[in-house]
Amino acid sequence: MTDAIRVETSDYIRTIRFNRPDKKNAITRPMYTAMAEALEDANANREVRVVVLAGSEGVFTAGNDLVDFIEAPPHIGGGDMPPVERFMRALMDCEKPVIAAVDGLAIGIGTTLLLHCDLAYASDRAVFKTPFVDLALAPEFGSSQILPGLVGRAVAGELLLLGESWDAAKAMSRHLVADVFPAGRLEEEVTHRARTLAAKAPGAVRAAKALMTRPGEPLVERIVREGGIFADLLRSEEFKEAVTAFMERRKPDFSKFG
Known part of the structure; x- marks a missing residue:
């Protein structure tokens, strides 16, 4: 287990938190593995009813760590499953509700993963960006299908083609997140909703x-x-x-x- 991911379970809520603030929570292979393991365990654990994905203060995640990414470029569906695919499959396969709490930057996969969460909330300083084309890459993990279906093809093009940034208000107006709260209240609001869900049948x-x-x-x-x-x-x-x-x-x- 890497220290760059913190996993805590309390009151039936499993919190998986990016914990690499000095690198803006850029995600490495060990971090993907740790998150995958935490999700897989949550799915099978009777003591977990809700999963929360969160970052550190002021930053959710800057996306893939580029050095790590270049050292071992993932080939999704190309043979041995890379850690990023294991994480995303664990997220997509989780039978229990997953809530994202986005404070600050949500870049690349930090935005893509929201499309596979059941609820997503943002702070008023959140920023969403998918710079795949800017990096001479293509969209990932179903975002080219899910996002146009969610917001329409022309609007999805702002993120997936132009690589524009959306602030929290725009993300909410376009249904990427359910609500926006002041940064100081975000985790309190998410915890309230997680507890509400955990108390249900x-x-x-x-x-x-x-x-x-x-x-x-x-x-x-x-x-x-x-x-x-x-x-x-x-x-x-x-x-x-x-x-x-x-x-x-x-x-x-x-x-x-x-």
Whole structure:
């Protein structure tokens, strides 16, 4: 495990934090490996219900460490899985909700990874940029498909072709992040939302995420799929607890469920 990634778990929340502020949290291969391991463990760990990705004060991440990147250029899908691909696959495969807290710079993969998080929040000093074409490279990890689908092709071109920077307000207006907070309040707001999610029925949360991240399908097929899951959940112990709590006029206690 590298000291450049800090991993903490408390109250069912796993926080994975970039911790290389002297290099603007530029990500090395050992850092990708550490984050992948933390995500893989979170996915299998009953004591983790929510994952938070965060940086250090004033900087989320400046993206790939260029020296590290040049020493071992990753070939995604080209054989042995490079650490960056292992991390991104672990992020995409995580069955539990992942929240990003972006304070300051989110460059390259620092923006790309947001497209694979379930919730993303930014500080008012956040800056988003994907300088792939500027570096004579191409977009990565599905961003050429997801971003145009999210904001439209012409708007996505500002990031993926022109390499423009978006401030926090523009990122929120274009649905890259859900909300923007003053820098001093960002982590407090994210922690509040993470705790709210962690207190909910974990099986129901996983089911909702699985449906939301499932590839598109005809609407009738999706309705049938939702109906089957809904029917299964109606028979679950989580649902019994939710109904009992409602009848007893108390908050449901889902702490005994995994």
